[in-house]
Amino acid sequence: MSNVNQRRPRLPYQNNYSPWQTPHEQQNLQSPLPLLVPAPNIPTAHGFTPRYPLNQPLEKHLPYRLWSNTTYQDVFHRDHHEHFKFHLVCYNILSQNLLENNSFLYQNCYKNNLKWYKRKNRLLRELLRQDADILCLQEMQVDHYETEFRPALTQEGYDSIYIKRSGDKFDGCCLFYRRNRLKLVDSKAVSFYRSDVRILNKDNCGLIALFQPLTQNASEHDLFCVATTHLLFSPKRGDIKLAQVQYFLAEIDRLASKPDEPNLHYPIILCGDLNAQPLCPLINFLLSGYLQYNSYTCKQISESMLALTMNNSFSYPLPSQELLPSSFVTSDCRFPSVEFHNPTFGVLTHNKQFVSVYDLNDLSSVTSGVTDESKTVDYIFYSQQNNDPYRLNLLSRLNLYNQNQMVDVHIPNHQFPSDHFLLGAKFALKLKQ
Template sequence: MSKESDIYNLGGIPSTSGSSPSNWDCSSVDNLNANNETRPVEYVPNLVLTHPIISLNSVATNFYNINFYHTSNYCYMGEYFQQSSNRHYCRTDKEHEIKNLEQRNGFTSKKQSSCWLLLLAIYFLLCISLSDAKENNCEEENNDQRLLSLRKWENVKNENQSNRPGFIFTVMCYNVLSQDLLSQHPYLYNNHNNVSLQWNVRWTNIFNEITKFKPDVLCLQEVQESHNKNYFSILETIGYSSIYKRRTGEKTDGCAIYYKTDLIQLVEHTSVEYFQPDISVLNRDNIGLIAKFSPKLHPTREFVIATTHLLYNPRRQDVRLAQVQLLLTEIERISYNAQSEGNYLPVILAGDLNSTPDSAVYEFITKGKLRYEDLSPRALKKGTSSFTGKLLVPAKLRITDNCQHADLLERRMKNEKLSRTKELSVIELFHSDKSNETQSNKKDVNTALHSTGTLTHNFSFKSVYSQGRPEINEGTTFQGEWVTVDYIFYSTKNYDVSIEGKFKLLSRYRLPTKEELLGINIPNSVVGSDHLSLMAKFKLEY
């Protein structure tokens, strides 16, 4: 077959045998003149003729943004085109035009070869990327499992432990991370697996952790109100009952205490609202929850458990200190018992204090005393040129610097016994759920009990864990680095930590050190919150 009669199938499909230029019908070709002679058109470099079926070559060519035209019954470059059986053919009139087309096809082939190389490179890059992603996922899963291996129960050695009978129970403290708060602060979780941040995944992990250990008392923080009703309430089907208090502002989360009803009975409970009108240091919506329990088999052996979630703002240590002053004042009211050892029932305080072991808040709780007047404003740091001064909580709340209600203290000294209802009518703390009606003929405040520049309290609290010791630097959450802000404290006889009171610490669920936690993100595939849970086993001696 001569070149003049060659059929060029630009779509890559060979011509039908027996066809010839003389058999072509070009009557509908627009580019013919009156004498049926070819009217050449201007050569368009970006024009590539292809078969309607897009081939790999056309895909590769598309990387160069070359335009594709499916032509039918048109003539370009003096070429006749006819569509036959979904194929595009061209016949040239002159040999030099055929050569021009051959050169053009050769140029396109080179471009297509380059495109194939580009496609191949992209393919390998995708393979490498997928391989890296798979490797990262494997590493992430290994870190998640490594975290579980770091946590185990460890017995507490105590030479003074006795063999006296008692009620043995476990307490879990857990900030479960409100999903609303997570959604409002997504930048805190940029390096996390998005799947692990979904509530249904997180709830499954939280529920699995709770049901795995089945603690007798659960102290929970950041429990979203809707989740408390629709998710955490399922714990009631496995033997728990609960009390709950939402924050007082617009936030949708709060604190909850769940307890096993077959072992423990609830004697009474109350909540503390840290928002107090017209007091600047107490203008936040955080709350505390306090419950008095007794073992079902020994109902006279009462004890108190409190939980709280203090303000987060790292710069406002003064606000957290004032919140603790209110909380301890209410714990003092609920736990006071003149017939008990030291006049108080045994107390456990568990929660997210948003304070590290080197903070003024931690020092105050564990040492029972803090001279704050010489500390810096707000941050309460030592060694600064400005000072807080003697005023922290105004005297109009009638809360002493020893964390007691001044009006109740006066009645105790007179041996007056007041009902809880009467107490609420005497104290000055504001509470949104109560009438807040107080006596108008109260005596003037005893200035010796207020604004002294030093805070004290009547409880000797000891931490279940070893926070603050440089050789055991534990972590409970990540805030730019792994830090400890969650605690379980329990009351002892005095601040000599070797002498315990009614509560005997038997064991604790180990917290990893900061070094062990490097490379681990939470929430993850096994941990449902951005805080680690804390657990301890106690014996309440009879």
């Protein structure tokens, strides 16, 4: 009997989660075999040929991401009762509206993986699998937030805050937090569009939240600040990105400053899609607290030196004087006070003393992959003040993929529902005794 019309059994969907495995086992799994294409049920006598070769991988399956511990783990295990441990996730989930309006970027992706009902379920599953205390999400479409993500995550014990980008944009930033673990003390939704400031003319935004741990040993002195943002995309307008950072740092400074000690801050975590490459002037400014920006062009601010060497197209220089008016935000990234402030032209400073969760010297790491270009544009920073250097400590981070692994990988796909990868970090906040 002919077996032309017989189907080959369809393999079960392969994801990176099994409900009967413990979290420890999930973190150390090895990648399964790649998915295989089931034989199409098309008679060859009709002259049709299968779209995909039989027994070939449908999509390359990347290995599961592991967690890397820091040396502070030993201190934490010894004195865990003196700390509040929490898990934070940062993730650009890719707005469906932006995906559909820029579909040419995803021509190498299978169309079925771009459908919202597929992506939504995979995004929620990926977020819930992390079991994080704080979810910092970018490109959250406002209707999807209201009708899908907020109801689903509220059922799982999360409360949230949200800001939509201004103008005719459909997406924004949101921050979910576990209501039984954290108390929201204060928050600020920041729109980067200001009609009274010429350079702040784009519809980007950010969120800032001040939390208090809900543990027996925590007090009102144990607050910490979490800020997330999505900066302008345009590689040619690094001047606008830098101005957005200057303004956002001023808002963070205002919310995170201790009321009785205005020059001191509660611990700060800053994360998001910064649309800037590692070791570019903008990222170096966040890490070092100093930037003489009038020595750069607009394009140089957020691009790596390697990318600029390969593409030496013309770019306008940054202003030689003030980036933002000092009457609005000062050159030390604060709002002006009644005290005299002597503006510094061509230079920006800040005192947040940020450290990166990930090694930014590893230029092969990848947080985003669009078309055939994979790069790092997403970050998590945390503050380490000289007067209190061990208040907020990194315990572990979720490892990133590298560029070699990303060859022939096109996202969104069956394994990853966004064109960015989720970032994860676990922190220990040392409580005041």
